[in-house]
Every structure is written in structure tokens, then in C-alpha cells.
Amino acid sequence: MNFSFSEDQVLLKNSVRAALDEQCKPAHVRAMMDDATGYREALWGEMAKLGWLGLPFAEEQGGAGLGLVELCLVLEEMGRAAYPGPYFASVVLGGLGLQLGGSAAQKEKWLPAIASGQARASAALLEDALDWDPASTTATATKAGDGWRLSGVKRFVPWAHVADVVLVPARAPEGVSLFLVDPRAAGVTVTPMVGIDLANRWSEMRLGDVAVPADALVGSPGGAGSVLDALLRRAAVGASAEMLGAARRCLEMSVGYVKVREQFGQLIGSFQAIRHRCAEMLLEVENSHSAVYYAAWALTAGAEDAAMAASVCKSYVSESARKVCGDAIQVHGGIGFTWEYDLHLYFKRAKALEPLYGDAAHHRELIVRGQVSHSNK
Secondary structure, eight states, rough: OOOOOOOHHHHHHHHHHHHHHOOOOOOHHHHHHSSSSOOHHHHHHHHHHOOOOOTTTTTGTTSOOOHHHHHHHHHHHHHHHOSSHHHIIIIIIIIHHHHHHOOHHHHHHHHHHTTTSSSSSSEEEBBBOOOGGGGGGOEEEEEEEEEEEEEEEEEEEGGGOOOOOEEEEEEEEEEEEEEEEOOTTEEEEEEEEOOOOSSSOOOEEEEEEEEEEEEGEESTTTOOHHHHHHHHHHHHHHHHHHHHHHHHHHHHHHHHHTTTOTTTTTTTTGSSHHHHHHHHHHHHHHHHHHHHHHHHHHHHHHHHHHHHHHHHHHHHHHHHHHHHHHHHHHHHHHHHHHHSSTTHHHHHHHHHHHSSTHHHHHHHHHHHHHHHHHOOO
């Protein structure tokens, strides 16, 4: 069994890093915090040209036909750069959601547009209860002629203010269903929500008896549960890849810092306590790396333990990335706490992603349920 990346995967990783090192420096990330839109169209267009926006989509849909491993390579580099923009929302949540459950016509309409950078997508997966279980959905969908009417409130919808379409779960008489909603449609109100990571954007999305046509239904009425479960697993692994990138950046910054910072006439990297902490940070990063890329492979390959691997990945990396980024601040001492120092950009990216798509406790519960279910068979 070969655990190494292929030459093409290494080339992809290196090209993404080179592009982001050039075009997504910390100064750019900080500038986007104060920008009304939150990202630059020029960089978005460059991503489309490089094929990043269609990476996991089939070639006939304008994509590259690659898997989750390659997608996680891109996401890890985006976490390392604290990239500000709707890549995760559009490609992972919207794009993979359509790929998993959309009709041929829906895929033909939206996936090439997402891959070319002409359209942006998102998904409204969370409500007031802050429960990631699709069964907890309370937004309602009622039949109205040939179409549907949706009502409810969605929280923390990523990049909804720039999205052209949002995947919205709602409870129909048949059960939880999935709909494509235009965030600019009559009855939809999108209100910004401020999170700890100012380089990311979230919104509250209120649906006030919003009319959607019949072809806005993704899949069959009441059949969204399996699609949402599969999407949340992929989102959890993708978020873990971003957290891994942020943690790796914090580790790199820490190692670089202890090689130049002197105290009591010595480099602090020569102190045993600092050496031990950096070694522990490296161990956490490498473990997270293994968890992310095994889960990404397992989901792509349809492995028997794919669901468990995704939950192990998110539960471990959520806590590991927080620890590594927090330890990096301790290694840096007073300067690590300052706004002017870039360390907080990566700490906040990891911390903001920690509860999204299920925190450690949520995924450990899923693991236990899976084991109990398996033992009862």
C-alpha cells in the first residue's frame, strides 16, 4: 500500500501553494476583512482558469474529474493561507451537494457555471437549534400549485451574500427535502453574521413564504436525508483539511520563530520545554494529515469504513488544530497575541471551523452510534 502522493498530486499541491503565496499574502487577507464583498474577483477568475473551481466535477460538467484527496490538497493550502473567499461554500457545499443529489438538468445548469467561475453556490445546513442532524430540520416546504413555498430561518450560511444559488433543506409532508433557492428571490432576507474568523463570511437567511418552482427540488420529496449525510461527511473532511493547513502554518511559524528569538542570551529553540512543545505540535499535525487524507480516500473509494473515517477525522482534527494553533501562540509569547502579528489569522480559521459540520463531540457520538448499530446486526 502506497501512502505517498502521486507526482500529479504533488504538482497540484505545489502549484496551489505558489499561487496563494503570490496572490493571497496576509496583507490581502487583512484587506478583505474590511471589504464589503470579502474576496477579489481577479483571484476567483484565476482559480477558474487553473481548474480549481471544477476540481471534483466530471469532465463533461466542466470539471477535472478528480477526487476528494485532490480537493483536500487544495483546501489544506487555502487553510495555510487563510484564503478569504467562497471556495469552500461554492465547490464543497454547493457543488458536491448538486453532484450527490442533483438531477441531470440541475447538474448541467449549475456545475459548469460553478467550475468556470460564473456562478457561486452555498448550502444552508444549520438552524436555530445548531444541530447538524438533517432530521432536526424545522424549515417547512408546502406544495403550491406546480411548485413549493419555503419558510424558516437558516443560520451561518457561508457566503450567501455573493451566492447565485443556495441548497436549502426544508421539511415537506413527505419528510426532509432539498431545494435550490435564489438568495435574491422575493421573500428571502440575507443578513450578515459576524464570526471569529473575519476572513470568512456568514449570513442569516430568512425564508418568508418563498416561492420556488418544481424543478428547484433536488431529488425526490422526503429523500434528502442520505444526500445531506453524505454532503456533511465531505464537508467535515474538507473543513478538517483547512484546519490542517492552518495548523501546519502555525507550526512552521513557530519553528521559524524559535530559531531566531533569543532569551537569556540563547535561542529559545535550545530550551527543552520549547523543543518538546514543537515536537508535540508536529506529532499532532502529522496525525491530522493521516486522518484527513485517509478519510478523503475512503469517501472517494466508497470504503466500508468511510463514514467512520470521516467522523474520526473531524473529531480528531477539530481538537488537534486548536491545540497546535494555541500552542503556537504560547511559543511566540506576547507577540503571538497581537493584532499586527499574522498568527491569529490561522488560529481563527481553525477555531471557526472547529464546530462547523459537527464538532468533536458530535462526531464521536456518530462513531458510537455506528458501532452500536453494527454490533446489533
